Amino acid sequence: MNSPAILQTPGFAHYSLAWSPFYNTKLALASSANFGLVGNGRLHIVSLLPGPAGLPTLKLDKFFESQDGLYDLAWSEAHENYVVTASGDGSIRLWDTMLDVRCSVYINLAIGVWQEHTKEVFSVDWSNIQKDTFVSSSWDGTVKVWRPDQPRSILTLQAHQSCVYQALFSPHQPDLISTCSTDGTLKIFDLRSPSYAVGPGSNSFTNPMSAAVLTVPASASEILTLDWNKYRPMVLASGSVDRMVKVWDCRMVKLGDSQVGGACESSLPGHEYAVRKLQWSPHKADILATASYDMTCRIWNTIPMGPQPPLRYIHDAHTEFVAGCAWSLYEEGLLATCSWDSRLNVFRP
Incomplete structure (x- = not known):
């Protein structure tokens, strides 16, 4: 993948993302209006689809509104359609991503809430x-x-x-x-x-x-x-x-x-500002991805061989803080990043 597949969600800054442990082309995004300072949150469900000339594209399947900003999320390991989210109001919410939200976008459809x-x-x-x-x-x-x-x-x-x-x-x-x-x-x-x-x-x-x-x-x-x-x-x-x-x-x-x-x-x-998120590769023991407030995501070889430097790649396509990064669980070398610029990028370093 020479250039990233991009999804833009205007008005909502991304805080975290995660690949589904059940489907190799599905992701979830935790986002907040107004950079998480005040306003609603959104849980976005995204699919990675084949695109023209062999380049994949990103499709927003649906989103769920929350009353406060969402800072993190995790897919259930037991149910393929459940996602749990962390919120700025101190609540934890469980969502069923198969619920139909076409007629009730602004209704809180969480199936479980803990406070x-x-x-x-x-x-x-x-x-x-x-x-x-x-x-x-x-x-x-x-x-x-x-x-x-x-x-x-x-x-x-x-x-x-x-x-x-x-x-x-x-x-x-x-x-x-x-x-x-x-x-x-x-x-x-x-x-x-x-x-x-x-x-x-x-x-x-x-x-x-x-x-x-x-x-x-x-x-x-x-x-x-x-x-x-x-x-x-x-x-x-x-x-x-x-x-x-x-x-x-x-x-x-x-x-x-x-x-x-x-x-x-x-x-x-190597990063110029605070390191906001990092994740080890699920496919190699020595590969680490890091996301930073310097608007980059970097790939490191933590056990370099010979004169090879530990920093292997810099992804600098974002224009705001990069708040999340996550490796695909199924496809080796495929990485997703999300940022306060409201963009989700999926690419192969």
């Missing part, structure tokens, strides 16, 4: 192992674990004392959750610890737990994003306000012991 967080919800992630479970993180400092058939969260972590920008389940072990925060740390929580047992009088939304098995002092500035390596358990990447991308090796930690540590395996300088 426990007291500030903006900034991330959601669906476990690809424990497929009936998802996790959320909020500016209120907490991380909550949910099941879509339960009216309340099943577990609450007082993960940080300040904003938790992202929380992710490990793709290798369903009981591990990693978090990053304004306090400059990465943390790993092990839900197998006895302190996280769920039962009468135990961990709940009114009695949160805070013991991390590992705390990594990863940056002197805010850490905005992190991701688990898909092939190397206990290896994480982080992106921060100081423009740095770092790879952390946490394999020496014995789970169950609260420790401060983690070895920085590599540092990847």
Whole structure:
């Protein structure tokens, strides 16, 4: 693909995107009016279609309105049509993307709503192992674990004392959750610890737990994003306000012991402004994509061979902050980016 396939959604700045784990040509976009400062949010459902001369095109299938801006989303790993979203009003909403919205665009059609967080919800992630479970993180400092058939969260972590920008389940072990925060740390929580047992009088939304098995002092500035390596358990990447991308090796930690540590395996300088999002390739252990407020998305080889530089490619087609990037789960090397310029780009670096 020599040039990106582009979809424009005027009036709505994109905050996050995700490829469907069930369909290789379907994506979802979380967006906000007025750059997320005030106004509605939208969940866009997009298809990648064959185009003229072999170049694919992007088609907006439908969109769902929310009363506040949407900051993140995740496809269900158990139901091919469900998407969960994180909202600026502190709510989490579950959507059925097969609902017909032609006659009711401005009606909130979410099939599930949870309102426990007291500030903006900034991330959601669906476990690809424990497929009936998802996790959320909020500016209120907490991380909550949910099941879509339960009216309340099943577990609450007082993960940080300040904003938790992202929380992710490990793709290798369903009981591990990693978090990053304004306090400059990465943390790993092990839900197998006895302190996280769920039962009468135990961990709940009114009695949160805070013991991390590992705390990594990863940056002197805010850490905005992190991701688990898909092939190397206990290896994480982080992106921060100081423009740095770092790879952390946490394999020496014995789970169950609260420790401060983690070895920085590599540092990847190059972005000119804060790193807003990053994601490891699902097809290669050493390839990482990063999105930044410098309006670029960059591709890195985190274990360069010989004199080859770690920075492999710069995508600079956006004209505003690049807030999201995501690799196709089915087609190797296919990458999507979204930006505050209201554009979704799909391309092959």
